[in-house]
Amino acid sequence: AQSVAQPEDQVNVAEGNPLTVKCTYSVSGNPYLFWYVQYPNRGLQFLLKYITGDNLVKGSYGFEAEFNKSQTSFHLKKPSALVSDSALYFCAVRHYGNTPLVFGKGTRLSVIA
Amino acid sequence: NAGVTQTPKFQVLKTGQSMTLQCAQDMNHEYMSWYRQDPGMGLRLIHYSVGAGITDQGEVPNGYNVSRSTTEDFPLRLLSAAPSQTSVYFCASSYRGGGRTTDTQYFGPGTRLTVL
DSSP states (O other): EEEEEEOSSEEETTTHHHOOEEEEEEEEEEEEEEEEEOTTTTTEEEEEEOOOOOEEEEGGGOOOOEEEETTTEEEEEEOOGGGGGGGEEEEEEETTTOOOOEEEEEEEEEEEO | OEEEEESSEEEEEEEOOOOEEEEEEOOOOOEEEEEEEEEEEEEEEEEEEEEETEEOOOSSOTTTEEEOSSBBBEEEEEEEEOOOOOOOEEEEEEEOSSTTTSOOEEEEOEEEEEEE
C-alpha cells in the first residue's frame, strides 16, 4: 500500500528566509509525487509534480521540490518565503496503474513578517 | 472551461436526512474522485471512478454512494446523514487512460457539510 508522511503539522518561518516542508513516501514501484497548496476556504491548487528525470522539480510561485529516492523523500522548498505563502501544504503520491492519489495529513506553513 | 464545479457550497442537514453533493467537470477527464477533509486527517478518499459506469471504493466509503452515468458528472450521495459525516468534501478529476496516471488532479472548491 502506498502512503505519505508529513512529519511537521506546522512550520514557521520569517519572511525572506528559505523554507522547507518535509514529505516522505512509501510505494511499491516508481512513485509519482505531487505537492498541492490550500489557501483558507479554497480548494487544492497544484504546485508541482515529479514523474521522472531531473530530481529537482520547479513549480508555481517559485516553489521547487527535490526527489531523493534513497531517502524516499520529496521535500518542498522555496529560497525566500513570502507572507502570502502562508497556507496548508499537502504532499501526495500515486504509482503506475489504477491507483488513486494518496495524500499526507498536511503541513501548515506560517510566514511571519 | 469552468474546470471542476461543486454544488452546494454549504449545507446543513439533520441526522438521518439524505442529500446529494453534485460534482461536474468540463475537461473530458476520465478519472474523478471524492475526498473528505477533516482537521488533522488530511484528505481521505471516499470513492473514485476511472470512467463512465465504473466506480470503486476508497479509504472511507461507508455511508456514501456514487454513480457515474456520464463522463462529466460524479454525484456523491449520503443516504442517512450522521454527525460523523460533518466535513468538507472535495471532488477532483484528471485524465486517466493509456497510462496517464501522471496527470495532475484538479480540485473543485469544496462543499462544507454540517450534520446536526
